[in-house]
Amino acid sequence: MQLGRHKRDVDEFEAFVVASQTSLRRTAYLMCGDWSVASDHGQEALIKVYRHWPRLRHLDAVQAYARRTVVNTVIDAQRRRSSTELPVAEVLDIGGRAVRDHSGATADRDLLNQCLAELPARQRACVVLRYYEDLPIAEVADILGIGEGTVKSSTSRGIAALRTIWADASGDALSLSGRSE
Template identity: 40%
Template structure:
């Protein structure tokens, strides 16, 4: 192995070490399943490794990795065996409402559930715009759509998220 190849490998491994956690958080927000998020990040890093010599600007590798991760997630959503899988199991235990830590965990769980109810394109637009804090232009480039489409998907996604959260809140009040 030449010294150039070794330095490229070292740069990729450094990048992978540095970006695995943020990519995993993003993948989890997209899919809502920790195991699938880990698989998506692994697939993303494999694809990125294959394209690493072609990545001209190593400074934009983070944005490129997020784009590859999004593509991996969208490809995963298109697989027919994923559509047939039902994930409707109930979680038997709920956190105790009297503690601040349990309340924070419960709110995260409620938010993840609401986010999981969004259609894939709306979820991607909301996560990229408001969690990853990409501009409309950057989000449009990542999703390969127009800026107007990003704006409408984001607006619809936020509206659906508000509706889902208010519905979940109303159900929680009924249970109490």
């Protein structure tokens, strides 16, 4: 009997992974700005979700737990990052030729990701979850384990900082939700 229950849990988890891994990876990418690192964070978050899978009962609760786990995983990794580790603009292969990074579809998207990376972790998480994931304030507060007022103020400060960083980098005003802000 226990074996059948375990098999059902594994099947349900596999279905959850298929349905949610793209969204979790995208959230991690928006938090860290690197697709390969985002994949690692997404996988680490899914491992953590799997460990708690038998206790998670409702699909909404699982998705919220997974989203919170991926955000916390990215923030924790940024805290642990070695002071000797330095990001580089381009990677050279063994032959000395530059290997182009094709992860960004447009220059604006790359610039926005660079601007997001300059925000403090909490502000970046609030902006990503509110504007990109389009989550309500209460759900963002629950995911991050903070109050709704803190979500509002962190999002407001993050957007204000993002506008300034964007304007300095591009010379243009930042447009949110299809309208000029």
